[in-house]
Amino acid sequence: MAGASHSPPPPPQWVLDLDSPPAPKQKAGSTPDPPGFSTASSTKRGSSKQQSSKDQPARKPPTPEEMDTLKVKKAWEVAIAPAKQLPMNAIGMYMTGNSLQIFSIMMVFMLFKTPITALMGLPNAFQRFESPGTKDKLLLVKLVYVLTNLLAVGLGLWKVGQMGLLPTTRSDWLAWEAAREPLERAYPIFGTGK
Template sequence: MAAQPPPPPQWVLDLNATPASKPKGATFSDPPGYTAALSSKQKSQSSKTAVRQAPTSEEMDTLKMKKAWELAIAPAKQLPMNAIGMYMTGNTLQIFSIFMVFTLFKTPILAVASIQRTFAPYETPGTSGRLLGVKAVYILMNMLMLALGIWKVNGMGLLPTTRSDWLAWEGERTWSERAVPREWL
């Protein structure tokens, strides 16, 4: 005859048992985030009282303008990261620094070119006039990104900013007088 296994400990029985209902005389409130299982009667009452009203068009326009401003200022939030990246790549011509500069020029140009598509979700009759300022700020922030790219290209020595960069287009200097005859030179 086989021995029966011992009964499980009390904590296992407590875990598997359904939770006891809250005593009626309890003065403690439920902890934050706790939701007790609702009976079908309570569910029907809570669904009737928890009907959410749709926002008005003014509230939606305000929300859309807030989101549009967040989108317009987003390129400025990328400026410090890109500036540190440009500083870290150095001023030598390497493939990594060239790709970083290319991306720094490409991203703002494409962003400005697709500005209408970017702000289309926020365009309503109530926000169309106010979006002009938002779009102007968006363009300005992208121009700051381009300025960072120009600063980097100048630091790399790729911008023709000195007179020696234009020597191919300089003519020979004509002297008004010489100390030595031309034949001796």
């Protein structure tokens, strides 16, 4: 038994089927071709399209000025993106109400987190658009980017104020504090009888 060599069993039929894909099915002759269609004309059209695409010269690469213009357009899209989110964020802030709930707190947290991280990543946000031809044009783009992110922070401050968490006035969360008495009092001199 030790000296007998065993050949592996033949693979199952499904393995053989995977190794050899089926031949494409030929068109059944029962359905006639539509009027004006012939197999020879379709192959001629396909070969003529291939030849016409080969005959056309390759598209010329864009000039540096065109690339700079395209980079500035893409930079404007990045700069305006935070402003496009402001209406959605404002509606979300309005819908959460002014009560302190986990949902409203998380919405306000994200409203602050997103623009602050965007402002901290300002140099990296426009790095791919910078070139010697676009350096001066990107200053205005970066300024708009900063302003749109500051608007989002302002929306967050408004929401925090609406929730009563800003110490601008004496609000409910300061109700435990007693009214402060002044250290000095002014007494009228006249009319006291002294």
